[in-house]
Amino acid sequence: xxxxxxxxxxxxxxxxxxxxxxxxxxxxxxxxxxxxxxxxxxxxxxxxxxxxxxxxxxxxxxxxxxxxxxxxxxxxxxxxxxxxxxxxxxxxxxxxxxxxxxxxxxxxxxxxxxxxxxxxxxxxxxxxxxxxxxxxxxxxxxxxxxxxxxxxxxxxxxxxxxxxxxxxxxxxxxxxxxxxxxxxxxxxxxxxxxxxxxxxxxxxxxxxxxxxxxxxxxxxxxxxxxxxxxxxxxxxxxxxxxxxxxxxxxxxxxxxxxxxxxxxxxxxxxxxxxxxxxxxxxxxxxxxxxxxxxxxxxxxxxxxxxxxxxxxxxxxxxxxxxxxxxxxxxxxxxxxxxxxxxxxxxxxxxxxxxxxxxxxxxxxxxxxxxxxxxxxxxxxxxxxxxxxxxxxxxxxxxxxxxxxxxxxxxxxxxxxxxxxxxxxxxxxxxxxxxxxxxxxxxxxxxxxxxxxxxxxxxxxxxxxxxxx
Numbered sequence: 001x002x003x004x005x006x007x008x009x010x011x012x013x014x015x016x017x018x019x020x021x022x023x024x025x026x027x028x029x030x031x032x033x034x035x036x037x038x039x040x041x042x043x044x045x046x047x048x049x050x051x052x053x054x055x056x057x058x059x060x061x062x063x064x065x066x067x068x069x070x071x072x073x074x075x076x077x078x079x080x081x082x083x084x085x086x087x088x089x090x091x092x093x094x095x096x097x098x099x100x101x102x103x104x105x106x107x108x109x110x111x112x113x114x115x116x117x118x119x120x121x122x123x124x125x126x127x128x129x130x131x132x133x134x135x136x137x138x139x140x141x142x143x144x145x146x147x148x149x150x151x152x153x154x155x156x157x158x159x160x161x162x163x164x165x166x167x168x169x170x171x172x173x174x175x176x177x178x179x180x181x182x183x184x185x186x187x188x189x190x191x192x193x194x195x196x197x198x199x200x201x202x203x204x205x206x207x208x209x210x211x212x213x214x215x216x217x218x219x220x221x222x223x224x225x226x227x228x229x230x231x232x233x234x235x236x237x238x239x240x241x242x243x244x245x246x247x248x249x250x251x252x253x254x255x256x257x258x259x260x261x262x263x264x265x266x267x268x269x270x271x272x273x274x275x276x277x278x279x280x281x282x283x284x285x286x287x288x289x290x291x292x293x294x295x296x297x298x299x300x301x302x303x304x305x306x307x308x309x310x311x312x313x314x315x316x317x318x319x320x321x322x323x324x325x326x327x328x329x330x331x332x333x334x335x336x337x338x339x340x341x342x343x344x345x346x347x348x349x350x351x352x353x354x355x356x357x358x359x360x361x362x363x364x365x366x367x368x369x370x371x372x373x374x375x376x377x378x379x380x381x382x383x384x385x386x387x388x389x390x391x392x393x394x395x396x397x398x399x400x401x402x403x404x405x406x407x408x409x410x411x412x413x414x415x416x417x418x419x420x421x422x423x424x425x426x427x428x429x430x431x432x433x434x435x436x437x438x439x440x441x442x443x444x445x446x447x448x449x450x451x452x453x454x455x456x457x458x459x460x461x462x463x464x465x466x467x468x
Contacts, residue, residue, distance in 0.1 A: 025203035028052045028172075030463050031192050032210045033179045033244075036064030037155075037449060038432030038456035039212030040162040045460025046210075047169045054204055055171055056194060058178035059240040062163055064214050065433065066452060068238060069155030070277035070331055071137050072145035073449035077118035079125070080132055080146060088142045090114050097447060100139045100301050101406075101440020104258075109438045112413055113447065113454055120453040121146050129161045136384060137278045137445035138299040145446040151279060151329035154449060182209065182248050187419070188426040208427050208463040211417070212456065215405030215433035216243025217262065223402055226259045234273040234401040236265055245409060245434045252428075253419045257436040258407030263443050264306040267319055268401030269340050276319060276340075276398055277331050278445045284387040285321035286368055287398075290314050292351065292360035294368060297380040303442040306400035318354060318395045320365070324387050326394060335396060342395045350393045365389055404443050408436035415459035429463060431455040 032043045035057035043055045057064075075081065076093040094114045098105055121131055131146040131154070147154045166173055176197035183191040183203065191205040216222040218241030224231045246256065266287075267276040281287070281298040288294050289312040296308045309317050326332040335341050344350035347365055351358035369388040371377045377385060409417050409430040416424035432452045439447065 025191065025205045026054075027205050028054045029206065030054070030208050030210065031056065031204055031206040032212055033192070034064065034212035034214055034432070034434070035062040035173065035175070036212060036214055036432060037066035037158055037162060037452035038459070039210065040166060041453050041456030042210045042212060042429075042431055042460035042463070043171050044162065044165050044169060045457050046463050047171050049461070049464030051464055053171050054206075055166070055173045056177045056179055056192070057173065057175045058244070060175055062166075062173070062175070063155070063159045065217075065238055065241055066449065067155050067159050068236065068275065069158070069449050070153040070275060071279045071282070072135060072147035072154050072446050073121065073131065073158070073453070074140070074144050074444070074446040075117035075121040075146055075450060076114060076144055078121035078146065080121065081118070081134060081144060084134060084143070086134070086142050086144070088144050092141060093117070093144060096140055097444050098440070100442050100444035102442060103440065105440035106437035108413055109411070112458075113438060113451060116454040116458070117450050120450060120457065123457070124158060124161060124453065127161045127165060129157055131157070135279055136282045138281060138305065139301045139444050140446070141383070145279075145282070147279070151283075151331060153277070153331050153334075158449060158453075179244070179248065182252070182428070184252055189428040206427075208429060208466060210459050210463060211245050211248065211409065211428070211430040211434050212432045212459070213244045213434050214241045215408065216246065217241050217402050217405050219243060222246070223262050223405070226407070227262045230262060230264070230402055233264065234268055234270060236268055236273060236275040236401050236403045243405075245430070249409065249417075252425065254409065254417065254425070255420045256408060257410050259436070261406035261441055262402060263302055263404040263406060264400040265403035266302055266305040266309055266400050267396075267398040268403070269396060270399045270401075273401055274335075274338065274340065275401075275403070276335065276396055277329070279329055280319060280321050280325060280332060282384070283321075283325045283328050284385075284389070285319055285325055286389065288318050288320060288361070288364055290316050290318070290356070292356040292364055294364050294379065297377070297382045299382055299384055301442055302445060309400055317398055319398050320389065321394050322387070322389045323392055324390075332394070336394075340396055344391075344393050344395075346391050347393065350395060354395060404448060405433055406436060406439045406441065406443060408434045410437060411435050411455075413458075414462040415455050416462065429459045431459040
């Protein structure tokens with residue numbers, strides 16, 4: 001009997017040892033939270049430096065808001081732009097970025113964004129991305145917005161090539177695994193607590209954690225809390241953009257910055273919250289109100305244009321474009337396929353479709369075409385007048401919608417998260433829309449993807465530097 005008891009004790013001891021071993025925290029060099037463009041870029045750089053990386057994504061698939069990016073990615077001095085001889089410069093690009101942000105940007109970070117932008121485009125192209133089409137978005141004085149040939153959406157192309165790199169480099173990706181806590185002691189982040197798709201919680205210990213979880217534009221509760229004026233706004237954000245970093249750092253000595261600075265995109269389809277790319281306006285589209293009158297410079301900064309649109313009668317506006325613009329932007333066909341677009345073979349027919357007085361709409365389009373022919377917008381001083389609008393015509397109902405959060409975690413030029421005294425918290429890095437300061441009061445269109453790639457790469461490189 002005693003032998004049986006002793007034997008059972010040995011078995012239980014062995015079993016207990018095995019279970020203790022199995023329940024020990026996992027160990028890796030780097031944990032990256034969020035598998036959008038910034039998070040994947042950070043993971044790639046860290047892995048290429050020889051580090052072990054675990055990439056955690058709470059949603060069922062990678063991409064986040066980056067997957068939805070349409071208009072393009074800004075850069076100066078890329079191989080594509082230099083070959084076109086457009087006369088751009090870092091100073092000009094930086095000036096446009098600061099002007100869009102009403103000069104409230106963190107100058108160091110904004111300058112770094114600009115300086116690293118061309119390198120970011122060339123890096124993506126080197127990975128196999130098609131970013132050979134150059135266009136212009138609102139607030140830019142030259143063509144510096146890179147996108148796939150034919151004007152296709154940029155986000156899906158970037159996520160495609162980054163996703164392929166995840167596979168090629170063997171980066172350990174786990175979807176439906178949500179980080180619910182940062183492990184923190186002695187002013188150092190030492191790992192994360194994760195909840196998987198089955199509800200089981202487990203720890204991963206790491207030398208460094210990169211927060212790339214995105215903004216909070218997908219959470220009306222959060223964006224209204226920080227900016228009550230946005231109550232009732234639709235959002236272009238995906239459902240996972242809920243500002244998870246806010247809860248993760250709540251117990252750390254960090255003061256979030258610029259949280260009330262939330263950008264409304266001017267052209268959002270109001271029924272489904274679908275972003276209508278700025279490139280349609282950049283290629284020559286115009287905005288009219290429900291009375292048929294043009295009322296603004298369509299290439300004004302997003303915050304200014306959004307406010308002007310909200311002041312129009314009945315709060316509704318139409319984006320008007322023609323066949324030449326449609327042919328130059330394959331993204332326009334996607335809107336047609338989604339049945340968001342009204343089509344007409346003449347101005348009279350379009351007026352009837354939209355319920356607008358034909359004489360007013362005719363006068364509006366003919367007056368605009370006259371400005372294009374003369375090279376000067378006498379009404380609203382639009383600088384870029386690419387094409388006259390001719391039949392057939394297309395129209396989409398649009399209104400401003402919540403699009404981007406300028407605020408977030410304070411970081412330095414190495415993508416290290418800073419405490420209240422401006423000192424880096426050891427082991428904690430951040431990139432993408434989870435950070436604040438780069439864009440000031442308002443983001444220049446096309447700078448989001450640039451921000452994600454530039455600072456995602458910096459985060460991954462910085463992590464590697466710290467590890468070494």
